[in-house]
Every structure is written in structure tokens, then in C-alpha cells.
Amino acid sequence: MIQAVEAKGFRIPIVGLGTWTLGGRDCARLVEQAIRIGYRHIDSAQMYGNEREVGEGVRASGLRDEVMVTTKIQPTLLAPRDLERSVKESLAQLRLDVIDLLLIHWPNPRVPLSETLGAMAKMKRAGYARAIGVSNFTVALLDEANKVTSEPLVCNQVECHPYLDQDKVIAACRKVGMAVVAYSPIARGNAKGDKLLEKIGKAHGKTAAQTCLRWLTQQGIVVIPRTSKIERLKENFSILDFDLSDAEMREIAGLASRGGRIVDWTWSPKWD
Numbered sequence: 001m002i003q004a005v006e007a008k009g010f011r012i013p014i015v016g017l018g019t020w021t022l023g024g025r026d027c028a029r030l031v032e033q034a035i036r037i038g039y040r041h042i043d044s045a046q047m048y049g050n051e052r053e054v055g056e057g058v059r060a061s062g063l064r065d066e067v068m069v070t071t072k073i074q075p076t077l078l079a080p081r082d083l084e085r086s087v088k089e090s091l092a093q094l095r096l097d098v099i100d101l102l103l104i105h106w107p108n109p110r111v112p113l114s115e116t117l118g119a120m121a122k123m124k125r126a127g128y129a130r131a132i133g134v135s136n137f138t139v140a141l142l143d144e145a146n147k148v149t150s151e152p153l154v155c156n157q158v159e160c161h162p163y164l165d166q167d168k169v170i171a172a173c174r175k176v177g178m179a180v181v182a183y184s185p186i187a188r189g190n191a192k193g194d195k196l197l198e199k200i201g202k203a204h205g206k207t208a209a210q211t212c213l214r215w216l217t218q219q220g221i222v223v224i225p226r227t228s229k230i231e232r233l234k235e236n237f238s239i240l241d242f243d244l245s246d247a248e249m250r251e252i253a254g255l256a257s258r259g260g261r262i263v264d265w266t267w268s269p270k271w272d
């Protein structure tokens, strides 16, 4: 059984497959193949437009009961009525029995958080989702969310890799027992050419990308690397069979810099 992070009684497999940009037959094939290799966590979102193919891949694997599937609600659909309709639509697209983990994709300041979380809790209690959580939440928003929610929030999915110092948000999650799920965990592929990651990886017989993912998982952070290449699925999954030393962990942490963020934090969709 693959290692998992437990948060408020909910188990999140520590290595998942990101699916942003994947679509069509290729997406279904990759998801099915990933599950065959051992992945037990697939990350999708309404915004990715691939819930249908993700569901197809999960069903084709024949291992649906073992796999945790995440989807995320579009920030423009966080008002209760829109949310309820969109979650039903997501489940219809996925054609699964339940959404395992349902997240707010991105906060929307125009909709009171208490209303969104109330609607998510209602959907959970009605059996549409097994667990709920958030994504792209700041420390202040996490605090507010945990105060108003009636159902436990199990994770915060945020950008996380060695080039970005996320210590504050990680500490805030830990304080309230939420798991951290790292998106863009290999910095959109940038880890590959990194000299330090290559050097440390070489000492363990691993690639730079594997070393980068191990740095996160060794801190108890869940990773969801994306690849469109079947041959890389195994590479990104084979990261739990070695340990980085304390000195190596510190050296990698030293890669963080002010300009390290990839996804524009100030990005916001057109709210109207």
C-alpha cells in the first residue's frame, strides 16, 4: 500500500498524478497506466475540462475502490446554488460513485466563504464527496475557513517546490491538522536541469525530478506531479525508496528565492 498522509481521519496517498493540460484519449490512457503502476491519487478540476477522461481512466483500471480522486470547484461557481449544480455535474462527468476529495480551486472574494463551505458541507453530507478542502488559501483565509466550516477541511493544495519558501502556509496547515498538497512540485519541469538537484540525485541513483519530489514527501507533503509521457510516470512515482540527509534537505531548501513562484498569486479569474 502506498504511503499516505492522514488528515482529520482522511487518507491522502502521498504521490498523486496531476492532470492539468491532459485531455482526450491520452488523458484516460495516462490515468489508467498510472494506476497500474501504483498511483492511488488523481488530481483533476472542473477548470481542466478533463473530468470525463479522468473518470474513464479510473474505471478502466479496474481499481476504482483503491483510488482517491480529487476535483476542484471553479472560483466562479462558489455561490451555493452554482456550487451544488456544478458538483452534481462533476460527478456526472466523472461517472464515479463519489468525489473522494472536493476542493475550492481558488478563493473568490465576492462570495462569503461561510456560504461556500456551507454548501460544500451539505454536498458532503448528501454523499457527493467523501472529504472537502481548499486550494490556494493564504494563512489568513485558512484561519477564517477553519472557523466557519462545519465539516473538517483536510487539505490546502498550494504551489510548493524548492524554489519557493512556503514555510508559513505549511506551518499554518500543520497547526490545524490539514495536509499540504504540493502543486507544480517539480516547478513545471524546471527541477530537471538544476545542478544541485542533479548532483544530490546522482549520489542516490535518482534524477533531479525524483530528488525534488523526495524533498517534499520527506517533509510529509503530498505531491501531484504531472506528465504527459507514460515513460515518466514510473520515474515520478519511484521516490519513496531513498532518504535525503538533513544536510541535503537544507541545501535544497536554500534554492528558494523571492522570484520563485510560478503561478501568479495575484491571478484572479474574471468574476463577472
Ligand SMILES: NC(=O)c1ccc[n+]([C@@H]2O[C@H](COP(=O)([O-])OP(=O)(O)OC[C@H]3O[C@@H](n4cnc5c(N)ncnc54)[C@H](OP(=O)(O)O)[C@@H]3O)[C@@H](O)[C@H]2O)c1
Binding pocket: 017, 018, 019, 020, 021, 043, 044, 105, 135, 136, 157, 158, 182, 183, 184, 185, 186, 187, 188, 189, 190, 192, 209, 210, 224, 225, 226, 227, 228, 229, 232, 235, 236, 263
Ligand atoms: N490548485 C491549483 O491552482 C493548481 C495549479 C497548478 C497545478 N495544479 C495541479 O498540480 C499538477 C502539477 O503541477 P504542474 O502541472 O503545474 O507542474 P509540475 O507537475 O511541476 O510539472 C509538469 C511539467 O514537468 C514535466 N515533467 C514531468 N515529469 C518530469 C520529469 N520526471 N522530468 C522532467 N520533466 C518532467 C512535464 O512535461 P512532460 O509532460 O513532457 O513530462 C510538465 O511540463 C497539475 O497538473 C494540476 O493537477 C493545481
